[in-house]
Amino acid sequence: MERITSKIILFAFLVSGTLIYSQAKKKFTSIPGLLQRMIPNEKVDFWVLVHNNYGKDQEIKISGTKKGYTPQFSGFDIFPEEDSFFYIAYSSSGKMGYVTDLAALKEFVGKVDNAEEAAITATIEGYVVDEEFKDVAGNYYEDGVNYYLDLGKLTSTECPYQKNHYTLTVSKATGAITTVKDNGTYIELYNKKCKNNPRLLKLEKKEEPKDESKKPTGSTKRK
Template sequence: MIKTAIRSTILLFILLGFFGYSQDKKNFSNIPTILQQIIPNDRIDSWVLVYNSYGKNQEIRTSGGKKDYTPQFSGFNLFPSEDSFYYIAYFTGGKMNYITDLEGLKKFVGKIDNAEEAAIVLTTEGYMVDEEFKDVAGNYYEDPANYYLDLGKLTSKECPYQKTHFTLTVNKSSGAVSKIKDNGTYIELYNKKCANNPRLLKIQKKEEPKDEPKKSTQRK
């Protein structure tokens, strides 16, 4: 009887701990911090993560002995931006190599080691950490088996411009996405050129001429 009670108590604490662990949501801080969490799976002698803004290079992270590299004029972004980009210069096998696109970044990351790497890999499928709306599209929680990431996605560049947020379940062992939950649109922007702009439709409705009352004809 006592053993049964002890086992039940232990099981209860395990379940409570599991539930608390899985529901502890954390916001991703920012894009540079996410990229700094990369743990390459291939053997790399040294590498440097560079941020280029308006033509100026800034080294965000260096790992291993520093080697001379050639500044790049294009790169990748985890969040859409026209004025800046990132690139990685890495030295292996006696040769300097460069990563300037998301597919190359995905290969460099390799096996997913943390939630930040999961977010990085998912950018190759159009998802993004939206730094302006972290509560809906820039956070995650985890349990022993999976990462659960809330990320945004640009679902329309036409009228209206839309962003939708999703919850993606990523298996820690395989890195595979086992579930995608659509949480709906969190940004919907119209402009003057949008034919389906609700505000424009209201204005047009107000400007529509009212039907003039029919004049009654009097018999003489």
């Protein structure tokens, strides 16, 4: 009886430990790291992920036997940056194809095969993996049914530029976002053009000219 009880306790401990481990949050490595984990929806002979930064191409990942392709002068970006974009060149049934926008990227990814692809699909809906704030907007955990992604989103395009973070539940069966939980604002960004920038308001207050008319006038001596 004691041996059976011990086995039950051990089994319960292992199950609880597995559940806790499976729900431990993992941080996404980087934007290129996400894209390198893609598994193309259709059968391709070769594909290459290229990052163009300030007009210079860098091949981030090559899958299959490399073939010649035409460099592209525009592409997609799942985290907007100036002077930077990604594109994909691929060969299917002997024909070259190119992914240069988010709609084509969604088609290229197709079925969601892993957490990284779930995040890529979410970015097409306007969410972002915020590499600077991975604790709140760049991590995930999963169970047997869903991926649970903590991602960010720019919620204000006026000053201040505001970011909120969300927990998205993505179905492993369909790849669809089934629920979205709003976790609130995690950062507000001001720049020099923001009239309501607190720092600028403080500077303006310091530089406010003094009213000369309020200065006390000196007394005049009688002769």
